[in-house]
Amino acid sequence: MRGFQLISVCGLLFCNMAFGQTVINLYDDTVPNSKPSAMEETLTTDANGISRVSGVTVPTLTAYFPKVGxxxxxxxxxxxxxxxxxxxxxxxxxxxxxKLLAEHGITAFVLKYRLPSDEIMIDKRIGPLQDAQRAIQLVREHADEWGIAKDKVGIAGSSAGGHLAATLSTHYQKAVIDNPKRTSLRPDFSLLLYPVISMQEGLTHGGSKKNLLGSEPKSKDVRLFSNELQVTKNTPPAFLVHAEDDTAVPIANSEAYIKALEKYGITAQLTRYAKGGHGFGLHNKTTSDKWFDHFMVWLEGI
Incomplete structure (x- = not known):
């Protein structure tokens, strides 16, 4: 399956086109852990062409398949x-x-996940994780028809999205969604860009912590969602990118995760930059070095 078709898969509708690709509703019926709300999704785009989405109540995957050739x-x-x-x-x-991954022959899916909110969720702590687990479940269950190897499905995330990716990598054994086929929810590898790893004071990003766990989180939740504390021998390999001058999410987050992975002999690599700050995406403007090139080499070796 390639290109720009609209097809239905097991009740899941490839519902429309966005950014030139196919959008898939994550759930075919009721969104789990949801409650009635008047919240509406909003998309804004700034003068630099950067788009931001808020108020997500219908999570989706936008699929980018390698083009013909x-x-x-x-x-x-x-x-x-x-x-x-x-x-x-x-x-x-x-x-x-x-888009860049697809150009390199890797099928990519952008997850538009629900943001933790008491207004739309019964338990906001697990809402984003439910969507991440459902995403990997969906991709694995349709891997054959989408030209994907079931043992080569990874997760990537930036900043708080990096926290979600690391949470999936360390919390995959406990399903927070229905999983009747017992599909593996474990990513085979992770790519984490300037990630929020920890919820612990001194490491975490305060806004991410408050939005996910509330203003007065329980100590057990702080520990549970501090992913450096949840690493086991079965946690997937990870490639991390972080700038030393990141004042929003300290590089100590990535260092703590790398240390935890290395403790168990898990393949891990941190590409660190002296400068770059936070939120640079593909392009750290302070250097000509491209972390994506390093990632592609690393990915070939795992």
Missing amino acids: VTNTGKAIIICPGGGYSILAITHEGHDIA
Whole structure:
């Protein structure tokens, strides 16, 4: 299956076109953990062409398949844009990365996930994770028809989206969605860009923590969603990117995750930049070095 068709898969409708690609509703019926709300989705675009989405109540995947003439590697990556768990920086941390991956023969899916909210969710702590688990479940269950190898499905995320990607990587064994086919929810690898890894004071991004866990989180939730504390010998390999001058999400987040992975002998690599700040997406303007090139080499080796 390639290109710009509208087709239905097991009740899931490829519902419309966005950014020149196919959009798939994540759920075919009731969105789990939801409650009635008047919230409406909003898309804004600034003068730099960066689009931000908020108020998501109907989560979707936007699929980017390798074009005709591009060798399909069989690999797939689900991308979680960042935004402090308050918005989704859907362009430069989502669609731009997906397009480049597809050019390299990797099927990419941009996940427009629900942002944690008491207004639309019964339990906002698990809402984003439900959408991430459903995304990997959906991709694996349709891998054959989409030209994807079931053991080459990864997860990527930037900033708070990196927290979500790391949460999926460390919380995949406990399903927070229905999983009647017992489909593996474990990513085969992860790509984490300046990620929020921890909810612990001194490491975390305050806005992400508050939006996900509330203003007075329980200590058990802080620990549970501090992903450096949830790594096991079965946590997937990870490639991380972070700038040392990031004042929004300290590089100590990435360092803590790398240390936890290395403790178990798990393949991990951190591409670090002296400068770049936070939220640079594909292009760190302070350097000619391209982290994407390093990632592609790393991906070939795992």
